[in-house]
Amino acid sequence: MAEPLITLESLRYEAGERTLIHDVSLRLDAGRRTVVLGPNGAGKSVLMRLMHGLIEPTAGRIVWNGGGARPPQAMVFQRPVMLRRSVLDNVSYALYLAGVPAAERRARAEAVLERVGLSPLAHRPARVLSGGEQQRVALARAWALRPRVLFLDEPTASLDPGASAEVERLIRVIADDGCSIVMVTHHLGQARRLADDIVFVDAGRITEHTPVADFFAAPRSEQAGHYLRGELSWT
Numbered sequence: 001m002a003e004p005l006i007t008l009e010s011l012r013y014e015a016g017e018r019t020l021i022h023d024v025s026l027r028l029d030a031g032r033r034t035v036v037l038g039p040n041g042a043g044k045s046v047l048m049r050l051m052h053g054l055i056e057p058t059a060g061r062i063v064w065n066g067g068g069a070r071p072p073q074a075m076v077f078q079r080p081v082m083l084r085r086s087v088l089d090n091v092s093y094a095l096y097l098a099g100v101p102a103a104e105r106r107a108r109a110e111a112v113l114e115r116v117g118l119s120p121l122a123h124r125p126a127r128v129l130s131g132g133e134q135q136r137v138a139l140a141r142a143w144a145l146r147p148r149v150l151f152l153d154e155p156t157a158s159l160d161p162g163a164s165a166e167v168e169r170l171i172r173v174i175a176d177d178g179c180s181i182v183m184v185t186h187h188l189g190q191a192r193r194l195a196d197d198i199v200f201v202d203a204g205r206i207t208e209h210t211p212v213a214d215f216f217a218a219p220r221s222e223q224a225g226h227y228l229r230g231e232l233s234w235t
């Protein structure tokens with residue numbers, strides 16, 4: 001039996017006069033890689049920020065693990081924010097913020113950089129790295145927190161194909177370590193390669209939640225069909 005990771009119950013989010021998320025219900029199971037697709041402005045980022053707890057829903061609720069505590073989690077954005085410090089210090093600082101004792105931080109930061117192949121860059125200033133390298137540092141920094149779920153908001157949107165492939169490889173390593181993944185992307189090839197399930201968002205509503213092969217063979221919702229055919233759903 002699949003274990004529930006997160007359950008959204010009639011989740012609504014309003015900003016001023018606008019309802020950005022309309023009473024959305026969804027259950028994601030633990031250990032899955034879920035890719036969130038949908039047109040620009042559909043509400044994908046808002047949905048991710050609600051799930052990660054960065055913003056509070058106007059109505060409805062989020063249930064973790066079928067009714068337990070919010071598990072350790074992290075989020076990585078399109079453009080990583082690097083501190084003006086070395087790569088190693090960037091990771092160590094995240095551990096400091098997470099309350100990891102000083103004696104453990106360095107070894108844990110070094111170990112995670114080793115696992116993602118970034119040890120040679122450990123003492124370089126993070127801000128001078130390429131965009132792709134910085135994104136890998138951002139993923140390592142998130143993974144160092146030992147999250148049970150990692151939220152990724154268009155993590156390869158500003159990267160070239162080679163750097164994107166590296167980031168995808170890393171996401172797979174993190175997922176294989178037992179971390180659930182929830183990722184927004186506009187790259188359909190990437191969605192096909194990485195996802196177990198697709199959640200499709202349109203105009204603040206989830207129109208379907210479908211296993212990846214079924215989604216690409218024949219999406220269930222009209223909106224997703226339009227999107228896959230490259231039509232704009234709002235024209």
Ligand SMILES: Nc1ncnc2c1ncn2[C@@H]1O[C@H](COP(=O)(O)OP(=O)(O)OP(=O)(O)O)[C@@H](O)[C@H]1O
Nearest residue numbers: 015016018020038039040041042043044045046047
């Ligand atoms: N705090 C806010 N206040 C008002 N409107 C907001 C706020 N945050 C987002 N929006 C609006 O909500 C809608 C959904 O935004 P969101 O960033 O979630 O879209 P998205 O699906 O991630 O789009 P994209 O693919 O372009 O990144 C947009 O119209 C956006 O302008």
